[in-house]
Amino acid sequence: MLYHQGARSDALYTVREGAIKLVRHGADGSARIVRIVKPGDLAGLEVLSGREYDASAIAIGPVRVCRLPLATLxxxxxxxxxxxxxxxxxxxxxxxxxxxxxxxxxxxxxxARVRVARLLLRLKTKPGSTEVFRLASSDIAAILGITVETASRVIAAFKRSGVLTPPAAGSYVMTADSDRLMQEAEGRTD
Amino acid sequence: MLYHQGARSDALYTVREGAIKLVRHGADGSARIVRIVKPGDLAGLEVLSGREYDASAIAIGPVRVCRLPLATLxxxxxxxxxxxxxxxxxxxxxxxxxxxxxxxxxxxxxxARVRVARLLLRLKTKPGSTEVFRLASSDIAAILGITVETASRVIAAFKRSGVLTPPAAGSYVMTADSDRLMQEAEGRTD
DNA sequence: CGGACTATTGAATGTGGTCAAGATTGGTGG
DNA sequence: CCACCAATCTTGACCACATTCAATAGTCCG
Structure with missing residues (x-):
């Protein structure tokens, strides 16, 4: 965890490798992922306006980041x-x-099926690749604003219909049929 | 309309008076309002990256804006x-x-009721004021991602319960009971 | 006084939420 | 190596909320 929501902002971060998620916690305890910070992107822009961090920054797996305190900046x-x-x-x-x-x-x-498909398309490891990052279904749920159960159901349906093929155990990626995934993302029901 | 989604970006805009909405059109014809640009805010930041405008900018009522072509900028x-x-x-x-x-x-x-309440709280003409901008229910729907019907239903319910009091005909603002609106925004059902 | 657009209200349908119970997985220690 | 535990994922049944479809008021122009 790089910083907490509500903490006084004192530094800007840039990601070198890996990715971090910005999580916003509601008053009722609900959590929502509002952005995925990928290599080259910035997190903690709040420091420029002197505001508090408006989300928590949490690493997704191993990352390498660069911390820039305001003075340094x-x-x-x-x-x-x-x-x-x-x-x-x-x-x-x-x-x-x-x-x-x-x-x-x-x-x-x-x-939900359409939105999950759209999200998966944006999680491709590289443009044109058939591999997508395999993130926890609780994260998918937190991004799309759905429950873990529905996320699981949709993913299961994709696997059954062959749109997604599960990876080797422990792998961080899974293989996707891009064409059919794009059909799903369009809302095509056929 | 200041510019269209998909057009080549050539200028940055800042709003002086009034407000403009940034509308993103989906491939299926659906429209979603992704930001409300208020006085002092910027629209058309795409020009800095040389991208196309990723939304259409449409005035909400009369506005006074400042257009800054890239060269001028x-x-x-x-x-x-x-x-x-x-x-x-x-x-x-x-x-x-x-x-x-x-x-x-x-x-x-x-x-939906909770989200409409939260939106209304952010539409206050001034912090601490009891007046909120009265925007078309089609706009409320486009912001929240709900249908016009549900938006209308929720607003009607607020009026009946006295949380909102309708304005004089043709007015651009309506009066709200901030305390009860905040209760609704919390999800309190009592 | 029409005509077009927006708002409103009603009923039926469906998608996703909630609650609750199993199934996998991964890690720890005996 | 295996038993055990916690965490995550999966699946089912029921229900509520919002959408859809449709029809009726308003309201602002010409």
Whole structure:
């Protein structure tokens, strides 16, 4: 865990390897994953506005990150004038991603099966690859705002229909039939 | 309409007065509002990454905006070194808002009544005020990812129970009982 | 006074939630 | 090597909420 929701923000983070999830905890104890920070992305932008961290940052598996305390960041910015520019681009990208999640991954006019399919398509290890990261069904549930049970049911259905083929035990990836997955993501029922 | 989803991005916008909505259209014709741009906020950050606009920007009522073509923006940045800093902060704020929407306004462990209540609380004209912007129920539906019918039903229920009092005809605001609205937002059923 | 759009309300259907019970998996220690 | 335990995943039955479809009021223009 890199930092906690509600803690005073003091540093910006960038991920080098692996991935971290930003989890937002509701007053009632419910948890929701609001962003996945992949290599090259930034976490903890709150520090720039002096706000508290508005989510907790938790590593998904082993990661290598770079911690940039605010003072260090300011110093770097006076040296490298392009840094601010690149950070701004990254922030814009993160915003675009968040809005894409809002539009395509949240409930509303799309059944759970479709949303799970869309999420899986975004979890491909590489563009064009048939392998997708295998994350815990509790994480899938926390991203899509559904329960663990429905997540499990949908994944099971995909396995049965051959869209997904389970990996060797302990593996972090599973194989997907991209074409049929895209059909599911469109909502095609046939 | 300031720009269309999918169009080549050529300018950044900031809102002076009023508000604009960023609407993302799905392949199936469905529309979802992914952000409300209020005075001081930025729209069209895609231009910084050279991407296409990933949503359409549509004014909600009369607005006054400032259009900044990319060339102008670059020129301004060489003059005012603090501009990039302020833009970065704004981008971070927008990201925080988007993630808050993801956590609190989308379906998942919260019935429609609760989410409408939360949305209304964020539509207050001023912090502490009892007046909330009265937006079309089709807009409420597009933000929360519910249908117009359920939005209408919930609003009607709030009016009947006295939580909301309808405004004079043609007004852009309506009065809310903040305390009871907060109770509804918590999910308290009593 | 129409005409178009938005809002409202009602009934039937269906998807996902809840609750509860097993099944796998992975890890620990005897 | 195996027994045991905790955590995660899986599956089933029932129910509630929201969607869908459809029909009726408003409301703002021309």
């Amino acid at each position: 300011d110093r770097l910015r006076t040296i490298d004038s392009g840094l601010g520019q690149r950070m701004l681009e990254k922030a814009g990208d993160a915003l675009a991603e968040a809005q894409l999640w809002l539009a395509e991954l949240t409930a509303g006019s799309a059944p | 670059d020129r301004l940045r060489t003059i005012d070194s603090g501009l990039g800093q302020r833009m970065l902060e704004k981008a971070g704020d927008a990201l925080a808002e988007a993630q808050l929407w993801l956590a609190e306004l989308t379906a998942g462990s919260a019935p």
